[in-house]
Amino acid sequence: MQPHATGAEPSAHPDPVLRLSGISKSFPGVRALSDVALELYPGQVTALIGENGAGKSTIVKILTGIYQPDAGVIEIAGVGTHFPTAQAAAKAGVTAIHQETVLFDDLSVAENIFIGHAPRGRFGLIDRAEMLRQARSLLARIGADLDPATRLRDLGIASKHLVAIARALSIDAQVVIMDEPTAALSHKEIHELYELVERLKAEGKAILFISHKFDEIFRIADRYTVFRDGQFIGAGRIADVTEGALVQMMVGRSVDQIFPKRAPQLGPVLLTVAGYSHPTEFADINFSLRQGEILGFYGLIGAGRSEFMQALFGITKPSKGACRIDDKVVVIRSTTEAVQHGIVYVPEDRGRQGAVKGLPIFQNVTLPSLGRTSRNGFLRLAEEFALAREYTQRLDLRAASLDQDVGLLSGGNQQKVVIAKWLSTKPRVIILDEPTKGIDIGSKAAVHEFMAELAGQGLAVIMVSSEIPEVLGMSDRVIVMREGRMVAELTGDAMTPEALVRAAAGIPAGVAA
């Protein structure tokens, strides 16, 4: 990995446009931030680095007026201020592009860009023509080829990010927070985002860039700030630091970033899928899966991988095709039946599909196992706590208590709760959809370790992932999907980054199959 590939050397020492100092914030049972500092400079990208639970999301929420700090000072251009509401933060020129972008699906691109500050015409009515014109020029400025009249629902996630960025520009934000903007983007889209970040830099915006991917941090960041467990650990220029030093700061110990080595013990064929098809999302999926095997599914966003997995898990119905377990045909019409057959699914959209945020950890974990922890339909809390304790500890969950609401946990810990929930059902086939998306390097390693352990215990593991190192590092075999179809199945030496990218992008030459 090349440190600091971009040529532009940041100008000597400009004054920070935004400075936080002595910021502390506590929640019941958790001290999220204690006495942290953060400085953002105009025309520079500052990477905020930390494990999950380090306090990154909390600081973003303080910067955007969603949380009020218990103590500390926020200065903009040297003047002390505070953000009692989200509107106040927006007015002061701070805007955020979130992990799960907060936009309105049923409004047009232009309406999303100008919501709350649309250009007004006579009688204070929205001047639609002017709004479309301004939206078009903003989109052109960031090089986005989008029709401002399109409904947002019809756009992909990458395009939605572009809309969010156009919105940031429309309110003339001086500070742009990007919270894992590349987490769900494909290769090409990530490159377009990098170009966009360069443009924002050139316009003198101060950018706070939150990411777990070191390659992109070293590629686009000028400065870094590291938090760990709610504490400020260090800050400086990216050019003066190595990846190893950053990892050291982040975890306080050296982390082996290498994937767990396994000698796969392949058992008999457990799951066979034949001719699975769906009217619109995928067609003719065929494969079989052995006990102890990790099968990777690679592809670009929209390749139909998640849609196929959800059909296998009984969320949607396939239009044709059959599924056999232990060579017996099974029909999966609902998630309940899937779980009964030992197939479980850890979804990509953790917040919406995985965790029930308003309920305690133990209730989330025992949800699919209530049949075992209860007797004749009556709950037995002691059994529930015992089960939750066992599985959350195996996954090294960090939480104040098992009675804590899942919504109060960081993303990585929420993911651990979702995985614990499924492991407690003693599944035979576990499908993990982007299992390490948006979680920190420490939790990532723990999830990888755990996948290896599960395969070692004879489970069949399916992993959907868009991260090439993860796919190659973890899988015994990889199926590549493109536009709803299987386009390649790779094993052994054929599993190379080039082969994956070519197959996924539909470049025919040289694809081993």
Add this chain to the structure above:
Amino acid sequence: MTPSYRVIPDRLVSPFAKALKSWESLLLIVAVAIFIANALASPYFLNAWNLSDATFNFTEKAMIAFAMAMLIIAGEIDLSVAAIIALASTMMGVAMTMGFGTPVLVLVGLGTGLACGAFNGTIVARLGLPSIVVTIGTMSLFRGISYIILGDQAFTGYPADFAWFGQGYVVWVITVELVVFAALAVAFGVLLHRTSFGRQVYVIGNNPVAAQFSGVNVARVKFILFLLTGLMAGVAAVCLTSRLGSTRPSIATGYELEVVTMVVLGGVNILGGSGTIPGVVIAAFVMGLVTFGLGLLNVPGIVMSIFIGLLLIGVIALPRLWAMRRRRA
């Protein structure tokens, strides 16, 4: 790199300490205050027979409110409950004119409730339509059938032993309805708070998508809840018809809103996900005491409903205002 396992405690706050700080405790204080205020305001209030009469203000509505609470916690609502009472009562009247005795009348009442609940449940749970729209529709449908059958007539002349449900006493001043109410309170309390079915209700109300992704049969749970609500409307129809001794198509008009008021006053989140049966029980007493106390003071009905409305908005707004003040401080 296996880190040492941390031991996560089960709870930091005991369930008892949580209960002390809950909405239900606040509501209980309100109930006691209203009781004392009533006792001071009218010399007739502290009379066992008067208080016994007062329970009729809420027993029938509360029976439905228990099931409605579960339905609302699961993120759905049934606005057709009063219309189900009308239809069930009408069907009982039809059965009576055909010469059937009390046991059959009761079965007809409960059966009609179940059938209406099944109808609502099928449309909402199987077709996935919004329950507020569906049950506004069935509200007109069920009561409409009742009007078609009865027109401006009324069924009277129910058998003498049928009067036991709404007019009978178990011992001393304890009415049959009060005993039914208490038994249902316990049954629904256990169902919601002590069974895995109840747990699934909370999960669905909190996040229906995650519930489905966790193997919960969301449609089935919702269907059962509509069925229960219909059944409870049937029970209420038996009690109310028995108490009034007659059936008109306008019976129980406006009950649905009072039931929802009771549920929300009891601390159930109208958006689903939280609430308790004890809260609804206390709310039932609060509403009963308020109506009865104001009645003793000769306050007209329309003023009473204004008072109930203000009470509802007041108790819901107060904690929110309190939280806002604390956040600002």
